[in-house]
Structure formats: C-alpha cells, structure tokens
Amino acid sequence: MEKIVEKAPGKREARKEERREAILAIAKRVFLDQGYSGASMSAISAELGGSKGTLWSYFPSKEELFAAVLDDATADYRRQLTDLLKPSDDVRATVLQFCRSFIAKITSPDGLRLHRLVAAEINRFPEVGDIFYRRAPLPTQQLLCAFFEREMAAGNLRRDDPLHAARALSSLCLGVQQRVMWGLEISVEERDREAQQAAEVFLRAFEPVREG
Structure with missing residues (x-):
C-alpha cells in the first residue's frame, strides 16, 4: 500500500499564519492596554501596518478578533x-x-x-x-x-x-x-x-x- 506523505505548508500558507500570529499579538496587547471598548480595529490595523482590508480579511469583526485572542491565550x-x-x-x-x-x-x-x-x-x-x-x-x-x-x-x-x-x-x-x-x-x-x-x-x- 502506497504511503501517503503530507505536504509541508507552502510559503504562502506560512506567511499567512505568521501574519495571523502578528495580528493576535498586537490585538492582545491593545485589548489589555485599552480595554475592549477602547480597542478599535483601525488602531490595531494601523499598528500592524498595511491596509484595513488585511485585518478584516482575517477577522471580520472585533468580536471575532477578541475570541481569537482568547483562544490563542x-x-x-x-x-x-x-x-x-x-x-x-x-x-x-x-x-x-x-x-x-x-x-x-x-x-x-x-x-x-x-x-x-x-x-x-x-x-x-x-x-x-x-x-x-x-x-x-x-x-x-x-x-x-x-x-x-x-x-x-x-x-x-x-x-x-x-x-x-x-x-x-x-x-x-x-x-x-x-x-x-x-x-x-x-x-x-x-x-x-x-x-x-x-x-x-x-x-x-x-x-x-x-x-x-
């Protein structure tokens, strides 16, 4: 029986995961420093760099981002x-x-x-x-x-x-x-x-x- 070898994640997937981890690290700090109400997606996006669309493509809402931060933590x-x-x-x-x-x-x-x-x-x-x-x-x-x-x-x-x-x-x-x-x-x-x-x-x- 032929052995199935799982392919390692490609460079694109690896970069995407690194980007996600960077977002979560910044978001965690912003939430803890400014509270839930004080943290804004715009502020997190600005600190991350790049367009707001990048952040929204990973997390469509602040609620989902907060949930992801908790899951990661x-x-x-x-x-x-x-x-x-x-x-x-x-x-x-x-x-x-x-x-x-x-x-x-x-x-x-x-x-x-x-x-x-x-x-x-x-x-x-x-x-x-x-x-x-x-x-x-x-x-x-x-x-x-x-x-x-x-x-x-x-x-x-x-x-x-x-x-x-x-x-x-x-x-x-x-x-x-x-x-x-x-x-x-x-x-x-x-x-x-x-x-x-x-x-x-x-x-x-x-x-x-x-x-x-």
Missing part, C-alpha cells in the same frame, strides 16, 4: 490540562495538581488583566462576557467534567453531576484570584496552601460512599 493551558487530566491511579494528586495549575493561571499577570478587562466591560458589552466564558472557563470546566465522570464511574469519587463537581472545584480556587485582583499580596507559599485547602474541601465533599 488559552491554547497552551488547555493542552496542559488535557495532559494533566488523563486517567490516573491517584485522583487526589491529580485534583491537587489541577488546583495548583489553575490558581497559577488565573493569578498570572495576563490572567488578572484579562479578568479585570471583562469585569470592566461586561455591563456595556455583554458579548464580552459570553465570548470570555465560552473560551476560558467553559473549556476548563468541560475538561474537568470528563475527568470527574471517569473517576465517578470508577468509584474514586462520589457519584454526582460531574459538571457540577467541575464548577465547584473551579469556584473553590477562584477565591484566591479575587483577593489578588483587589491588590492583596499573596505569596507563592500562600497560593500553594490555598490550592491544598481547595483540593481537600473538594475531595471531602466528593468522597466515595463506602459500603459495609
């Missing part, structure tokens, strides 16, 4: 979670590692700036909240949900709605972010302690029921 973390939340013989260790990684992500400088942007704009631009939720919290919850569904089926966690469990664990971790968002200094040691406490509270709540 969370891609590495989604891959990290996909690897972390594989079937495990030690559900306690996995839950704790998730709490540590999630708290690190949501309290990172870019994570905090992004959450402040959404909080500041959501009343005037409800679509910002919807775009953010579907690109950031929801994928995390869905990955957790799939992990918990497997662990509940295996008897390692109490049977319940796995999506409810995912949201519960996420909420336990978000308390740290709220404190940091309002300017409170929290050390690395304190964040790790918060992660351990969140994992412990969750695991007690979803401890499997042992018969006999």
Whole structure:
C-alpha cells in the first residue's frame, strides 16, 4: 500500500499564519492596554501596518478578533490540562495538581488583566462576557467534567453531576484570584496552601460512599 506523505505548508500558507500570529499579538496587547471598548480595529490595523482590508480579511469583526485572542491565550493551558487530566491511579494528586495549575493561571499577570478587562466591560458589552466564558472557563470546566465522570464511574469519587463537581472545584480556587485582583499580596507559599485547602474541601465533599 502506497504511503501517503503530507505536504509541508507552502510559503504562502506560512506567511499567512505568521501574519495571523502578528495580528493576535498586537490585538492582545491593545485589548489589555485599552480595554475592549477602547480597542478599535483601525488602531490595531494601523499598528500592524498595511491596509484595513488585511485585518478584516482575517477577522471580520472585533468580536471575532477578541475570541481569537482568547483562544490563542488559552491554547497552551488547555493542552496542559488535557495532559494533566488523563486517567490516573491517584485522583487526589491529580485534583491537587489541577488546583495548583489553575490558581497559577488565573493569578498570572495576563490572567488578572484579562479578568479585570471583562469585569470592566461586561455591563456595556455583554458579548464580552459570553465570548470570555465560552473560551476560558467553559473549556476548563468541560475538561474537568470528563475527568470527574471517569473517576465517578470508577468509584474514586462520589457519584454526582460531574459538571457540577467541575464548577465547584473551579469556584473553590477562584477565591484566591479575587483577593489578588483587589491588590492583596499573596505569596507563592500562600497560593500553594490555598490550592491544598481547595483540593481537600473538594475531595471531602466528593468522597466515595463506602459500603459495609
């Protein structure tokens, strides 16, 4: 049987991808610096160079550009979670590692700036909240949900709605972010302690029921 060899992307495709990455890098900085309302497609296009038509050919609206920026900003973390939340013989260790990684992500400088942007704009631009939720919290919850569904089926966690469990664990971790968002200094040691406490509270709540 003849082996099919996939062709490497041509120069045109490579240039197109480089251009797209450049747009996303500039757009991310503009959104974080100026907010959603302050960022304009014209300003992003001017900083990028070239015609406005170039930007619009990649992203037909500011909403689509903002969504793409979020997808790009969370891609590495989604891959990290996909690897972390594989079937495990030690559900306690996995839950704790998730709490540590999630708290690190949501309290990172870019994570905090992004959450402040959404909080500041959501009343005037409800679509910002919807775009953010579907690109950031929801994928995390869905990955957790799939992990918990497997662990509940295996008897390692109490049977319940796995999506409810995912949201519960996420909420336990978000308390740290709220404190940091309002300017409170929290050390690395304190964040790790918060992660351990969140994992412990969750695991007690979803401890499997042992018969006999």
